[in-house]
Amino acid sequence: MEKSDSIFDQNALFQHRKRAKKEFKLHDFMIQEVAGRLSERLEETNRNFDTAIGICWQNRILREICHRANNIDKLIIYNNCKTKNSDKNQIIAEPELFPIAPKSIDLFVSLLEWHWINDLPGVLSQSLSALKSDGLILGAMFGGNTLTELRTVLIEAEMITKGGVTPRIPPFVDVETLGNLLLRIGFTLPVIDIDTINVTYPNAFKLMHEIRGMGETNCLTKRSKKFTRRDILYRAAELYNDKYGTSDGRINATFQVIFFTAWAPHHSQPKPKKRGSGKYSLESAINNFEGIKNK
Amino acid sequence: MNSNSIDSKLLEVLVCPLSKGPLVYDTKMQELISESAGLAYPVRDGIPIMLVEEARKLENNK
Numbered sequence: 001m002e003k004s005d006s007i008f009d010q011n012a013l014f015q016h017r018k019r020a021k022k023e024f025k026l027h028d029f030m031i032q033e034v035a036g037r038l039s040e041r042l043e044e045t046n047r048n049f050d051t052a053i054g055i056c057w058q059n060r061i062l063r064e065i066c067h068r069a070n071n072i073d074k075l076i077i078y079n080n081c082k083t084k085n086s087d088k089n090q091i092i093a094e095p096e097l098f099p100i101a102p103k104s105i106d107l108f109v110s111l112l113e114w115h116w117i118n119d120l121p122g123v124l125s126q127s128l129s130a131l132k133s134d135g136l137i138l139g140a141m142f143g144g145n146t147l148t149e150l151r152t153v154l155i156e157a158e159m160i161t162k163g164g165v166t167p168r169i170p171p172f173v174d175v176e177t178l179g180n181l182l183l184r185i186g187f188t189l190p191v192i193d194i195d196t197i198n199v200t201y202p203n204a205f206k207l208m209h210e211i212r213g214m215g216e217t218n219c220l221t222k223r224s225k226k227f228t229r230r231d232i233l234y235r236a237a238e239l240y241n242d243k244y245g246t247s248d249g250r251i252n253a254t255f256q257v258i259f260f261t262a263w264a265p266h267h268s269q270p271k272p273k274k275r276g277s278g279k280y281s282l283e284s285a286i287n288n289f290e291g292i293k294n295k
Numbered sequence: 296m297n298s299n300s301i302d303s304k305l306l307e308v309l310v311c312p313l314s315k316g317p318l319v320y321d322t323k324m325q326e327l328i329s330e331s332a333g334l335a336y337p338v339r340d341g342i343p344i345m346l347v348e349e350a351r352k353l354e355n356n357k
Contacts, residue, residue, distance in 0.1 A: 051304065074304050082346070089302060091309065092344045099312035099345035130308075 005221075006118045008170065010095060012219035013116050014081050017057055020215030021083060024058065027213030030197070031061060031112055034257050037195060038111055038140045039065035041259060045136060047071060049107040053100065053130070056111035057081045057215070059090065065111075072107065080113065096123055100130040107131075110139035112257075115172055116219065125185045134266035137187065138259075143194060144172045145256040149244045150207065150236075157236035166224035178260060187262035188269055195257045200250040204237035207253050299325065299341050311336075312345050328353070 020027070035056075042065070052072045056062040059077040066075050077090035078098075093099050096119055108127045117123050127137050151168065158165045173181075175192050182190040201207040211217060244252045263269065300322060309318055309327065316331030326335040327343055334350040336343060 051308065053308075076305060076308065086340070088341050089305065090342055091305065092342060092346060093312055094346060097312040097345075097347075099309055099343075101308050101310045102315075104308040 007221060008116050008118050009219045009221045009223075010116075010118075012217075012223075013215075014083075016212075016217045016219060017081050017083060017215040020213055023213060024215070027210055028058070028061070030199075030214060030255060031056075031058060033197060034112055034140050035061050035065045037257070038109070038138065038259065039069050041261065042066070042069040042071065042109070042138060045071070045138075045261070047136070048073070049136070050074065051105055052076065052107035052109060053078050053105050054109045054111070055080060055113050056109075057083065057113070058111075059085060059087050062109065062111055063087075066109065098123075098126040098130060100126070102129050103132045105130045105132065106135050108135070108137040108139075110137075110141070112140055112142065114139060115142040115170065120173060121181055121185065124181060124187075128186055128264055131264040133264055134268070135264040136261060137263075138261050140257055140259050142172055143256040143258040144174045145196070145254055146172060147211075148254055149240065149252060150204070153204070153236045153239040153243065154232075156239055157232050161229070161232050161235055167220050167222050168218050170218070170220055172256075173258070175258060178258060182260065182262045186265065188265045188271075190260065190262040192258060192260045195259065197255045197257060199253050199255065200246055201253060202250055204240040204251060205233070207240075207251065208233075299338075301327075301338055301341055301343055305343065309343060309345070313347060326351070 049072045052066065052075045054062045054066060054075050055078045057080070059079065062077065063075065066072050075089065077087055079090050079092045080095040082092060091099060095113075095117060108131065114120060114123065124137075131137065154168055155165050175194060179190050179192050201210065240251050246252060301320065306320060310316060311318055311329035311332050311334070313334070314329060314331040316329055318327040318329050318336070320327055321335070324335070325338040327338060328335045333353045334347065335353055336345050336350045338344070
């Protein structure tokens, strides 16, 4: 059910992941790193969750980190890329059509999935309605500065050799937008933080190989369906070396990961007081403070 | 209950992805039936496949 005006081509994503599945272990460095950091955040919540839904195409990695955090009784994997595995506690479903009953879940965990989602507000809103009151959503997704170096050199190389560019690296959400979105949808107490993970590779080709191995190849609907010309790739690799090379002959690649937590509303959560409900004037508070300071 | 049945906790949280309506589990046919959407979703090896493209259209007997 792919709409042609969607930003991302979900079928392409399934294909890329299917291709990456076999040798994923060789390229799981980034997801393992992010998973570890997500697990710490899960532990820090200091809560126990009865039923959780976990979204990550690498269900084994997600199970491992949830096991490590040790505060979930039942983890159900939401398999959204139609890949087969024998995990019994899983649901196979469309990425953007949740088959989950309202107020039935205590926790949603999303690990590096939602940067490929077309309708992020829709997915967040479906998550909120599936959560019980005081339920938690916890997620990690790639943010705006991810692969900024590669994006720059590919655009430049394509401009030089072809005189035009094709879309290659997806639009990522930024922190402010995500924060506003969570609040607008009705989540409370959102906390968003960014980790920048710098990785070095021997050269741009190795980096591109890794991205492919991660199953994260470009799946923009408007991507060029042809193979990239060899001269463009070589030019981009050269530019990459010149601009972002390290002193020991490798190249730098930036991955920016946005971590977010937010809660389904509950009366026990702290809330701002109603406007006009204050009983103490600001003026006297300031005067009082000045008085103390001048003593 | 055989080993190919859906886990009871999974059944509790599942609804039809299209109509968000309730599902009835047909253990003999291994299907999850959504009356409201007129679809039956298959269950394979205990795993519910909640994909519209995989679902069987219910015949209208009324």
